[in-house]
Amino acid sequence: MIHAIFGRRYTFSAAHRLHSDQLSVEENRLAYGKCNNPHGHGHNYVLEVQCAGEVDAETGMVINLATLDEIVHRTVISRFDHTNLNLDPLFEKAVPTTENLTIAVFELLEPEILKTGCKLAKLRIEETENNFFEYSR
Ligand SMILES: [Zn+2]
Numbered sequence: 001m002i003h004a005i006f007g008r009r010y011t012f013s014a015a016h017r018l019h020s021d022q023l024s025v026e027e028n029r030l031a032y033g034k035c036n037n038p039h040g041h042g043h044n045y046v047l048e049v050q051c052a053g054e055v056d057a058e059t060g061m062v063i064n065l066a067t068l069d070e071i072v073h074r075t076v077i078s079r080f081d082h083t084n085l086n087l088d089p090l091f092e093k094a095v096p097t098t099e100n101l102t103i104a105v106f107e108l109l110e111p112e113i114l115k116t117g118c119k120l121a122k123l124r125i126e127e128t129e130n131n132f133f134e135y136s137r
Contacts, residue, residue, distance in 0.1 A: 003055070005050050006068075011045065012076070014043065017037065018036055045125055063116055
């Protein structure tokens with residue numbers, strides 16, 4: 001069996017405000033700086049999904065690209081694109097930092113990708129050209 005990793009990038013745009021109900025106004029300002037601005041701000045996120053699996057003997061592929069696109073659009077892009085992350089039930093109690101977003105997206109995608117016979121090897125979200133977050137199990 002030959003194993004390989006297939007990676008694909010997606011983009012979506014969303015707004016968030018970094019604010020914790022556990023912290024005071026001053027503590028929030030110190031922790032999050034201008035990201036605590038009450039009106040929020042937006043990012044053009046770049047999502048990178050890496051699937052690991054066997055290279056199919058007949059197709060020569062780890063996962064069908066169209067299948068992965070359908071999964072990512074259905075579970076992630078349609079849910080978060082052009083939304084306010086703070087209003088998503090996933091962030092009712094968790095601050096929508098990109099660390100928490102990366103883990104939430106991983107948990108949404110993992111069971112769907114497992115159904116194809118592949119594993120979700122690693123997930124990466126770029127928040128800005130300088131900041132990126134990665135998660136794997
Ligand atoms: Zn931000």
